[in-house]
Amino acid sequence: MESNASYTSLVAVGDSFTEGMSDLLPDGSYRGWADVLAVRLAVRRPGFRYANLAVRGKLIGQIVDEQVDAAAAMGADVITLVGGLNDTLRPKCDMGMVRGRLEEAVERLAPSCRRLVLMRSPGRNGPVMERFRPRMEELFSLVDELAARHGASVVDLYGAPALGDPRLWDVDRLHLTPDGHRRVAEAVWQTLGLPPENDWRTPLPASIPPKWAIRRVDDLRFARQHLMPWIGRRLTGRSSGDGRTGAQYSAEQGRAFWVTPEDSRAPGPVATWRRVDAPPPS
Secondary structure, three states, X not given: OOOOOOOOEEEEEEOHHHHOOOOEOOOOOEOHHHHHHHHHHHHHOOOOEEEEOOOOOOOHHHHHHHHHHHHHOOOXXXXXXXXXXXXXXXXXOOHHHHHHHHHHHHHHHHHHOOEEEEEEOOOOOOHHHHHHHHHHHHHHHHHHHHHHHHOOEEEEOOOOHHHHOHHHEOOOOOOEOHHHHHHHHHHHHXXXXXXXXXXXXXXXXXXXXXXXXXXXXXXXXXXXXXXXHHHHHHHHOOOOOOOXXXXXXXXXXXXXEEEEOOOOOOOOOHHHOEEEEOOOOO
16 A cells, blocks of 8 residues: 555546535535545645536536546546446446447546546445346446556445445435545545545444335435436436536636645635636647
8 A cells, every 4th residue: 555645636527426416515515525535635735636527417428528638638646537327327228338438538538647546336225226237237347347458446336335325325315425425535545545544344333224104205205306306307308417517617718627725734625725727728
């Protein structure tokens, strides 16, 4: 382990998982594992820079078309790429297309950074997971293959049973709780060769399962508030990310920008960091 490893910059690429849903802050913004990781890295390196380009609801083709070139142009020490899972959760999924676009992303990002980090995403235990498991595992096999081919690192969240615990998932059953995001940040931290602060794989304490009636009420609330709107967007071709850009991406300028803390000793939330423009792509 490179306990003295130091990184000057981080760019995060992906969908809602990397954007930070459902780690909601009081001001209505999301934090998530990537922001948590950036704050921890900033403490180790004065002048650390960060850009999160991830947008909720994005499919792998959209991630490649809208984020990858911007990320590659920044010359970051570390780039994280998580994508393709939204594709596998669609009723119809062209896995050949997913493979091709993910290969394209890795081929463009790997030479542009010091460390490219890929992930085998976590999956919430339950019947929905079982339905889509074969596609997910096909995606994760591709992640392993691409990492070996291009010298990227892989964070195996899927192989950690603790992250399948429903208690680490928000009420929408699609996104991690703040505790879940903290665990992912620690997993990436350790993958980067930094000294562990805790064991992110530790199972939650045993608890008494909720009664049947409570589970049914939760199921009905989930269907009304989350499942039906999700189905409605699929049927109408809409996405929760329509009209959105990454937190550190300027649609007006057509490029990403950095943020950096005023004081690396007390960096505070990423939302309080100041903007530092990246040079335009050559």
